[in-house]
Amino acid sequence: MVHAGQRVDAIVFDMDGTLIESHSVVPAAYRAAVLGGGGRPLTDAEVIAGYPLGPPGALLTHLLGRPATDRDLEGYHTHLATLAGQVTVYPGVSELLGRLAGxxxxxxxxxxxxxxxxxLLDRVGLLGHFAVVVGGDEVARPKPDPAGVDLACELLGVAPRRAAYVGDSPLDLRAARDSGALAVAAAWGHQYDPAAPADVTADIPADLLALTA
Structure with missing residues (x-):
């Protein structure tokens, strides 16, 4: 549970499994892109197993068995945009982001x-809530490396030790802790593991408001 007195100066969020539920949409977009690039049919499980490899370029290279091209990436993003209407926002997330504004x-x-x-964020109406958006393709190493958390904090003008990083997966929490940020476990997310070390746990999105008190 997040307690009053743990105030931070900024909050950085993970996306999938923390703000939005896209567990069926993203693998489907990858599967379609791989088929369009001449690859073999894949299962969702095969796609998901490659997530730790990093952003779409790295994952498509793995799934295709050859270097991904700009055309492959364009195909993935096109399929993602087509399927994005199926993405849902976790209950309470929109209200939380609205209350954090200002x-x-x-x-x-x-x-x-x-x-x-x-x-994805634009399709579900959340994009405007973020002063900074950092993608995995903008840092050299994927989570649990803290580079993405560090960059987001740098762009906000806040030291990581004065920020919180909120995510549902153990990789999110390791990235937060290695950056020096407060590692906040989003217990509502589909990759949440209560055994993964976290500084605090938020059972519902509204619990994060305690970080502003």
Whole structure:
């Protein structure tokens, strides 16, 4: 649980599994892009297993068995945009982001590409809440490396030790802790593991308001 007195100066959010539920849409877009690039049919599980490899370029290279081209990436983003209407926002997230407006700067760092993040966030009406959006294609190493959290904080003008990074997966929490940010576990997310070390746990999005108190 987040307690009053743990105030931070900024909050950085993960996207998938923290703000939005896109667990069926993203693998479907990858599967379609791989088929369009001449690859073999894949299962969702095969796509998801490659997520730790990094942003779309790295994952498509793995799934295709050859270097991904700009055309492959364009195909992935096109399929993602087509399917984005199926994405849902976790209950309470929109209300939380609205209440954070004006209270502190808010950023997003996701392992997805910046373009993918903007496609999905725009479709569900959340994009305008973020002063900064950092994609996994804008840093050299994927989570749990803290580079993305560090960059988001730098762009906000806030030291990581004065920020919180909110995510549902163990990789999110490791990235937060290695950056020096407050590692906040989003217990509503589909990759949440209660055994993964976190500084605090938020059971529902509204719990994060305690960080502004």
């Amino acid at each position: 209270a502190m700067p808010v950023a997003l760092f996701t392992g997805a590409s910046r373009r993918a993040a903007e496609i």
